[in-house]
Amino acid sequence: MCLSTLLKYSPRTLRRIRNLIQGQQAYMVGGVTHLDDLAVADELGVPLLGPEPAVARLYSTKSGGRRIFTGAGVTVPPGQWDIYSLQQLHETLAQLMTDHMEVRRWLFKMDSEMGGRGTAYCDVSHLNCSTWAQQEYSHHSPERWRKAWAQVGWITHYDLSPVTSIL
DSSP states (O other): OOHHHHHHTOHHHHHHHHHHHTTSOOOEEOSSOOHHHHHHHHHHTOOEESOOHHHHHHHSSHHHHHHHHHHTTOOOOSOOOOOOSHHHHHHHHHHHHHHOTTOOEEEEEOTTOOTTTTEEEEEGGGSTTHHHHHHHHHHSOHHHHTSHHHHHHHHHHOOOHHHHHHO
């Protein structure tokens, strides 16, 4: 349990904290806020510095960070967020690789992990189709490559099984 949850169910500790901060300016700083943070701040009569719990859940993930930067018009590396299935991962990665042939290594980050866990990468040069795709890309000019008719064969040749094995 998080600290706020423990405090919420410990009236004695809340009384001691209230006595310690009595007559002084105090506030709470939470991580990813949730309802127990709000309850403890209300019980202590102090402001909580942080977003509403619903906003925190939406924007405190890696996908949420990309969503914020993209919405603000900040340049971000090519990528996608809110991927929930392996099939969706394969389709999205195939399209990203097709749109950005110059990218040789793709980074995967899981929303629910912290501290460097949930991070993987894939060097596309190790995929069976990479050499063929680079030849096709070189054959077409970058402007022509962006046309759907030039990419049709490429997308159907993707073998993303190595990606599945790293995840």
